[in-house]
Structures are given as C-alpha cells and as structure tokens.
Amino acid sequence: MTAATPIRQGSLGDRIADDLRVRIISGTLRPGTHLVEGVLADEYDVSRAPVREALQRLAGERLVRDGRRRGVLVVGLTAADIDELYSLRLALEQLAYERAITCDGPETRWDAARAAIEEMRAAATSQDGARFGEADLAFHQNFYRIADHGRLEAFWDQYRPTFSALFGISIRPVADLQRSVDEHVTLLALALEGEIEGGKRELRLHLARAREVMIQAVLPGDLS
Structure with a gap:
C-alpha cells in the first residue's frame, strides 16, 4: 500500500477520507485492495476512530465495501459508476436549477454563482485545474443551496467529495x-432570464461533456 502523509490536525475523518478517495479514484488503490483499520491508523499516525469514520464515508459513496473478516475492500469506479453518478446528478440538478430559478428570493442569491465564475476565469488563466474544479463545484452548489430542498442538498453534500x-x-x-x-456563464444567464427549459437543456449538455472528461481521466480510452 502506498504510504500517505501522516495527518495530525483538523477533521481527521474527513481528511483521511479525502486522501483515500483520491487514491481509490486515481487507481493507486486498486479494486479488491484490503483496507484494514489498524494498518491505516498506523499509516496516518492516528487512532482507529477517524479511520473508521473515513471508511464509513467512503462506503456511503460506494467506493469501498465491507469485506467481512478481510476488512474493507476497495471497489473503485468504473465507467458504469460514473454514468450512474452523472445521470443521477443530472436528474436532481435539473430540479435544483428549476427550483432555484422559481423560488422567491433576492437577486443577490446568485452572487455565489457569479463569484464562482470569476474564480473559474482566474483558475483557467493560471492553468490551475484543482482550483478550477473547486470553483466549478461551488457554482453548481449554489443551485442546491437556494433550491430550498433538504434532500437535494443531502445528495450534493454526500457526493460532492467524489466529484471533487x-x-x-x-x-x-x-x-x-x-x-x-x-x-457556466450561459447557465447563469439563462437562470437570470428565467429560461428554465433552455437552462435545463444547457445543463444536460454541460454535464454530458463533464462525464466524458471524467471517464477519460479515470479510464482512458473508455467512453462506452
């Protein structure tokens, strides 16, 4: 198992989950790899409790599963898994987009989306992919936050780390x-104009392109 940097402060469960998630999705930890609490606790130089919390989070994202006496097993992501993530996200995000447009609220409710676009512009100019990705997700999060729908937000909160x-x-x-x-500029402009159906069509195209990029990143050559 590849050594990880010891984690000594902050939200240990979240930070360990973040590190393991990247190692799983990038393929550093291959499907079928056994993850044992005690071994991971030694690796990260922490107690077993935050490791257990991290593994529970990853199980909720279906990146690992209980291997019973063999510990936790890495599941990883296939093209079909990414399809599921993006098809579910599209269905729910179209609802969030529509609710965000039609809900009563000040025009300033879109300020976070505007700020995210400016952050994306700056990240694109500096060729900072990680910064761009976080700004991209912040833009879409704005729809979930102002849609005023608790279960939509719960979906986003559960799977945002996977998309990140x-x-x-x-x-x-x-x-x-x-x-x-x-x-993203087009998506926001359509929202501000109240163009629900046009915006949902643009969102569908946008997420379809994002799906292709992610499949190429995880499984180069597989766009089936």
Missing part, C-alpha cells in the same frame, strides 16, 4: 477550461 476527487485527477487543456467557463 474526479476533478482533482483530471488534466484538462486551457481551451477546455475556457469553454467550461463560457458554459
């Missing part, structure tokens, strides 16, 4: 980042 890890391992050319900025 996917962004973290994807390498995208500057032209692709700039195009993505333009897509």
Whole structure:
C-alpha cells in the first residue's frame, strides 16, 4: 500500500477520507485492495476512530465495501459508476436549477454563482485545474443551496467529495477550461432570464461533456 502523509490536525475523518478517495479514484488503490483499520491508523499516525469514520464515508459513496473478516475492500469506479453518478446528478440538478430559478428570493442569491465564475476565469488563466474544479463545484452548489430542498442538498453534500476527487485527477487543456467557463456563464444567464427549459437543456449538455472528461481521466480510452 502506498504510504500517505501522516495527518495530525483538523477533521481527521474527513481528511483521511479525502486522501483515500483520491487514491481509490486515481487507481493507486486498486479494486479488491484490503483496507484494514489498524494498518491505516498506523499509516496516518492516528487512532482507529477517524479511520473508521473515513471508511464509513467512503462506503456511503460506494467506493469501498465491507469485506467481512478481510476488512474493507476497495471497489473503485468504473465507467458504469460514473454514468450512474452523472445521470443521477443530472436528474436532481435539473430540479435544483428549476427550483432555484422559481423560488422567491433576492437577486443577490446568485452572487455565489457569479463569484464562482470569476474564480473559474482566474483558475483557467493560471492553468490551475484543482482550483478550477473547486470553483466549478461551488457554482453548481449554489443551485442546491437556494433550491430550498433538504434532500437535494443531502445528495450534493454526500457526493460532492467524489466529484471533487474526479476533478482533482483530471488534466484538462486551457481551451477546455475556457469553454467550461463560457458554459457556466450561459447557465447563469439563462437562470437570470428565467429560461428554465433552455437552462435545463444547457445543463444536460454541460454535464454530458463533464462525464466524458471524467471517464477519460479515470479510464482512458473508455467512453462506452
């Protein structure tokens, strides 16, 4: 098992989950790998409790599963898994998008989306993919937050770390980042104009392109 940097402060369970998630999605930890609490606790130089918390989080994201007496087994992500994630996200995000547009609220409710677009522009200019990914997710999070729908937010909170890890391992050319900025500008403009159906069509195209990028990052050559 690849050594990890010891974690000594902060939210240990979250931070261990973040590290393991990237190692799983990037393929550093292969499907079928056994993850044993005691071994991981030694590796991260922590007690077993935050390791157990991290593994429970990853199990909730279906990246690992209980291997009974053999510990926890890495499941990983297949193209079918990424399809499931993006098809579910599309269905729920279209609902969030529509509710965000139609809900009563001040125009300032879109300020976080505007700020995220500016952050994406800056990240694209500096070719900072990780920064771009976090700004991208912050833009979409705005729809879930102002949709005023607790279960939609719960979905986003559960799977945002998975999407963040996917962004973290994807390498995208500057032209692709700039195009993505333009897509987000269009999504926001349509929302501000109250164009629900047009916005949902654009969202569908946007997430379809994102799915292709992520499959290429995790499984190069597989766009089936």
